[in-house]
Amino acid sequence: MPQNLERAIPLRSVRTKNSSKDWTSDSDGSDKFEWDSDGEAEASSAPAMRNFDAPGPSTLSSNGWINGEPPPTSLIEGYVAMGFPKEMVVRSSKEIGHGDADALLELLLTYKALGDDDDALGNHSTSGCNLPIVEDDDDLDFENWDGDDDTGGRESSSDDSGYEEFLREMSDKDEKINSLRDMGFSEDEANMAITICGVDADLSVLVDSISASQVTEVCHSRNLSDHQVTARCFDSFGGKKRARLIEESKKKRKRYGGGAQGKRPSSDGSDEESMPLPNPMVGFNLPGYRGPSMTRVLPELATGPPYFYYENVARAPKGVWAKITRFLFDIQPEFVDSLHLCAAARKRGYIHNLPTENRSPLLPLPPKTIFEAFPHDKKWWPSWDQRTHFNCLQTCTASAPVTERIQQKLSSSGNPPPQSVQKYVRHQCSKWNLVWVGKDKAAPLEPHEMEYLLGFPKDHTRGFGKTQRYKSLGNSFQVDTVAYHLSVLRDMFPNGITVLSLFTGIGGGEVALHKLGIHMRAVVSIEICKANRKILRSWWDQTQTGTLIEIDDVKSLKDDEIASYVHRFGGFDLVIGGSPCNNLAGSNRHHRDGLEGEHSSLFYDYFRILNSVKSAMANM
């Protein structure tokens, strides 16, 4: 749900500038909600995540920095704000440079995970250093099995003595890598297996891991969905705590030099980057769209507890969903257009590890067409406006002059109006989701009408400014859609569930659970917008008896605090949330730079926190 870009950016330290609102709350001030983002504003502060395009060859200069330049202080601070030790950031930057935010983050996460998992390794352990620097082939981590280019590769030498020591400490890992190479595996494979299984894993376990990865790769290359990969593939993996490592290992590099919009050349062509959207966009199944019954089997490491549910816009820039998928355990997204469930389109992708059988829709069923939703408007609806559904409800609405111009054009033409006028009016109506509320009078939806279409209780957002309400609603879940997916939890948790809700917004997930009759014993909610927090609190106090804890800044939620909540509530049954889409949404003309952009860190927060929860629960 909610969120803004602002939050995306780490820097609390930087907050100063924009004063007014604290970053924790949305950018707009009052309301910003859910995911989206409005956040670009902060960009300036955002340190780090910029990637420069030129992929040129990386070279290690005499000062120990790749490409010869130390990272800007702001960049380091940005990662430190994300929770990484400064020393680790510096070291990582030296290893792979700071130009590629994706690679750098990946390496940091790997280091961190390894360090967390195995103290014996120490921070340095990470041999992550052996991780290949930037490979071109990217995405497919499991891809280049054959090429072991890396080996000799990296002359990482460098003058940095600290770095060398670091390398020395990795001897244990190197030894295993050598053994695996002797067995015919590439260094990449060996590295990945160690990343996944841990440096202390037996050689046989590492071998099994590589074999399992190869199976996965084969499945992917055949375009099989994840559910077709048997869990058996992953049985050999280590403990659950390793779960978070998986992704990191998976995402091995997708970097491309291109700019944000990234069209990456895609060396091999086809494949990963492309993740075609289904048509019709009905997900794995929908009421009334019974396709072939499918049962998916998730990799063991992807299964709960906790269950998790991640959402974002379906039409993100190319490569974004492929990347998100890699982070989230290679689970294939379920793309659904809420158009099939209610009267408004809403094309979204959902990555979750919930069962997909025996779902049930919320009752009563919501109106599925505009006329069912607003029968009163039928009286004024011109026959040449044949819309039956609204387009995606967004955060911005038409200004009054739009209505005025439409009215003026229609009143000055006959009936029916000429084609040119019809075309203009139809375009405006589609663009702004206008409804006919009077003779020749097309007006924007009111906030309460949007609440209705999105499945929220009446007046859910009432009491706040209209602009804020539009913004919050535009960034929200479509409750019926999400509830359909979450409905499987009802029978699984008859005594209620505990929820960690990221980017909560106005509580679309919570409302869905409530409408499903699922008791929430406790909800820990992270939402930057003050107005949204108030909206959730207000609704909670009126409808719930469980515990609600609201946190404003996702960046402040660190591992130890997560662990304390896990301990306090006995773990979380569900981690739910969408991440801001400011830089993903097509409507954004300014900074649609996907996950490569400067404001894309919120997704990584989701990822980070999810893995932190998994890790804490594994240690319970």
Place this chain on the structure above:
DNA sequence: AAGACTCGGATACTTCTT
């Protein structure tokens, strides 16, 4: 080839609130 669609952002201005 043309059309349709997209959880948006920056800015200037006006209006409301403190």
Place this chain on the structure above:
DNA sequence: AAGAAGTATCCGAGTCTT
């Protein structure tokens, strides 16, 4: 008077569908 909030207008392109 100053700040907060609301209003209006500007701003395209990537991707998919027809």
